[in-house]
Amino acid sequence: EAGVAQSPRYKIIEKRQSVAFWCNPISGHATLYWYQQILGQGPKLLIQFQNNGVVDDSQLPKDRFSAERLKGVDSTLKIQPAKLEDSAVYLCASSFGPGELFFGEGSRLTVL
């Protein structure tokens, strides 16, 4: 069974530029999550989708971050404009129900 796919693995941009990350969850998983993991910290939930709908985006900085999950499968997370403090690994995860989350390898963002 294929795992959670993410791209790109690495991205380096300058502050005020924009960036987008893509995620393809495990087939059949209705719930999709985007987490931000800053170096030395645990993952922090940015947004959670249940099919097409947003379940929780309380910690998403909506002035610069946006995410969508069209057709209830793939998802895209965008940052515009990026700030230095956005340097982190962006992890996508999916789950079948209220059970275990399965993570992708992450997309490492460096903002210069």
Next chain:
Amino acid sequence: GQQLNQSPQSMFIQEGEDVSMNCTSSSIFNTWLWYKQDPGEGPVLLIALYKAGELTSNGRLTAQFGITRKDSFLNISASIPSDVGIYFCAGRAGGTSYGKLTFGQGTILTVHP
């Protein structure tokens, strides 16, 4: 918001030793999950716990869901070099936060051969 305190922050042990780490919460959780993360990779699920008092093993790993539902423990027996990594606890409450998983800060494990 929910907060998890994970300890210790780091451990340096000799190969063959046993390891214990724990996580405490300021609120009650219905699910506890333990993950391991290797450098440059996403977290990988080790053990999932769904009932207070539950004790679950996965090879050399054993985890327990605390009776108070505010804590969980992970033990690794007879450590080996490949156990090196960062271990995260994660908890999920029910109700309006259904599905939202909160992570601890992680325990960095170093195993000396």
